Amino acid sequence: MTRSPIARLRHRLREACAAAGVTTDDRAKLVLAVTLLAERAEHPPELSTHAGNGRLAVTLRLPGLVGQDHRNALPLLPDAGDSAVLTWHLPAVHDAATVPVDDELATREEMLALIARADTLTQEQRELKHELAETNSGVLAMYVELEERDERLRQAHAVIFRELEDALRPPPPHVDAFDLAVHYAPSEPDSPTGGDLYDWFVLPDGTVHITLVDAVGHGVTSTRHALTVTHAIRTLALEGHPLHDLIARAAGTLATIEPGLMATVLLARLDPVTGDVTVANGSHPRPVLVTAAGDTELLVPSIVGRGIGFPDPGNGSLVGRTLAAGDLLLLYTDGLTESRKNHQEGEGRLLAAARRHAGESTATIPGALATEMHDIVLHADDTVVIAIRRKPAP
Incomplete structure (x- = not known):
């Protein structure tokens, strides 16, 4: 079956992560971040990877500039700056075994990792809100800020889940x-x-x-x-x-x-x-x-x-x-x-x-x-x- 440009991009990322020994959690966030950027681009972006010194460097060259606000909304933040070139550095394990990448299995692993991460963040937010509720009225301003952060978190979760719907509900x-x-x-x-x-x-x-x-x-x-x-x-x-x-x-x-x-x-x-x-x-x-x-x-x-x-x-x-x-x-x-x-x-x-x-x-x-x-x-x-x-x- 012929892969789409975005599917090929994800496959190359997974191969690089497998060869470098990147954790499933980091790989899931990276693949989702690159997918979100590629889907917004007018033309398929260029991808390059390099492993060395215990790190995997991933560089994505897009046809247009990506502002810092857009970068901050990604599930895995790239290096700072406003440009059309985004770079991520992830911890890597040099002696990881090189194995063939099964995209379907990898997608399911990434979904489980992202859902577990979202579940953990939601639980942490709930516990923090409970602790703040027990304090005095002097932290009201902090509580309001937490509510705003909680709303941004819910919106971010919705974006992640929409991107995962195709994988969760296959055609x-x-x-x-x-x-x-x-x-x-x-x-x-x-x-x-x-x-x-x-x-x-x-x-x-x-x-x-x-x-x-x-x-x-x-x-x-x-x-x-x-x-x-x-x-x-x-x-x-x-x-x-x-x-x-x-x-x-x-x-x-x-x-x-x-x-x-x-x-x-x-x-x-x-x-x-x-x-x-x-x-x-x-x-x-x-x-x-x-x-x-x-x-x-x-x-x-x-x-x-x-x-x-x-x-x-x-x-x-x-x-x-x-x-x-x-x-x-x-x-x-x-x-x-x-x-x-x-x-x-x-x-x-x-x-x-x-x-x-x-x-x-x-x-x-x-x-x-x-x-x-x-x-x-x-x-x-x-x-x-x-x-x-x-x-x-x-």
Whole structure:
């Protein structure tokens, strides 16, 4: 696959950081800073790197001047000055091993590092505000300044998360046999991340794997937990572990790493040759199948499974169907059906709405369902809707 100029720029940065032994945290901030600058530039900037004396020097030559105010807004500050040439110096380890750079894995590592950094900064701000609140009125001016800094921090977090949205929510994989579409809506407009995440990719045997996760909680902690689950399941799936074993195996793996993590999980496998779909469900809302003839069905397992962090985690029994041409499968998180605080009523409304919208293009169905289901919102929650339709055979 041909990389875009910005993707090639990130790849070169990661190669230089790997060869010099730069930490993941420093690499994440550097890659994000260079990406923000490159996206604003009219032409691709020039990049050069040099390692020596325990430091990695990274120089970026842009087509226009970059003011100090713009530099100060970057997640990793370059050397001071107003010019079109920016330089960063990062601590390096000379004896670091040179290994091939996997951009997808590197992006996930950088996301985890940035989210953890944001989480730490938020906690430090909260503790500082609490300490100031216990002091006398003589620190009122300092408190006001802290509030302003806190607002700037929230804005900076929003910029970081917007830049990470593409990586957190990957575009649909290209599969000739299926049309795939997704809609995501956060519970709060100014907080573009939450605990609802999805992942989809094509396995070496040609089948399509889809993971849908709803981590318990809100904010960056739930985002980190959901990302941890999707990454663990992707790794296990690519290692060849069978579908029926993935949820329980991921739960066992994560129990010692993230003991407080709880998440519902839904896994789906699509065979582009036969149209077979197999679903593994761990405490997640049940998928909806709408046939080309307009019949609807909830895919209910005979043995109910439990999610990660729940007692006896696993998927229970698998549910299998064969999609005919035109059949529509809907996967979603509970934010879609619980906006009125009644899950059963929400399922009934979803079945009726799915029948009404099934004739529309696949790309518009997820957003149309979310709009109709959220006509009344008594309980706001993150919402993901994935639509899968089997295409007619060529």
